[in-house]
Amino acid sequence: MISQLLFGEHFTIIDKQKNWSKIKLAFDDYEGFIDNKQYVEIPEETYYNLNNNAVFYSGEIIDFITNTKNELTTIPLGSNLPFYNVNKLQINSTYYLYEGSVLSEKKDKNEILNIAFTYLNSPFLWGGKTPFGIDCSGFTQMVYKMCGYPLYRDAKQQATQGEVLSFIEESEPGDLAFFDDDEGIITHVGIILNDYNIIHVHGKVRVDTLDHSGIFNSDLQKHTHKLRVIKKII
Structure with a gap:
């Protein structure tokens, strides 16, 4: 699928x-x-x-x-x-x-976070787009879609949209953070929250810490994703 x-x-x-x-x-x-x-x-x-x-x-x-x-x-x-x-x-x-x-109709940027949290703890499913199974780019696409903003389906496609931000400090809650693999291919995406947190899909829809290196998973006590670029869509 x-x-x-x-x-x-x-x-x-x-x-x-x-x-x-x-x-x-x-x-x-x-x-x-x-x-x-x-x-x-x-x-x-x-x-x-x-x-x-x-x-x-x-x-x-x-x-x-x-x-x-x-x-x-x-x-x-x-x-x-x-x-x-x-x-x-x-x-x-x-x-x-x-x-x-x-x-x-189009929603305010803060509404993105409200809809994103509706999916909290939804299980990961490759290709999924529902609260009963969803993948990282399906999650961001659905949240933005319901707020009135179209995104492409895959993370590497979504990374071509919007305006590049140079630093995390420039980002706002609702912006997208993209992450790449060892070969430099963008494979993951999440939605930036307040206080250097991010909501994304890794095993389930979860909230983790975001820093200049990437996503730090407190359960595993290690970084799980390497930050590539931050994009402002709205």
């Missing part, structure tokens, strides 16, 4: 085979394969309307929507709510009712 599609996300089909389709996500242009049983096709006009309409996301860690037959569909935090209007959403001719909290 390289990533996850959450409920309501739309994409183009690049190549449809017997059981699997290669797709490209509208949100971040990420490509991968999806089981043909796990999506419904929509008209091209609907696809472009979704691109141009206001975006709404579910704000509950876990909730459900119901269709007109009272069938339940479980949706995790950050799921898209297509054509949302007064507790109702629509996919093709099917209408759904959703009564949970909704996130929309």
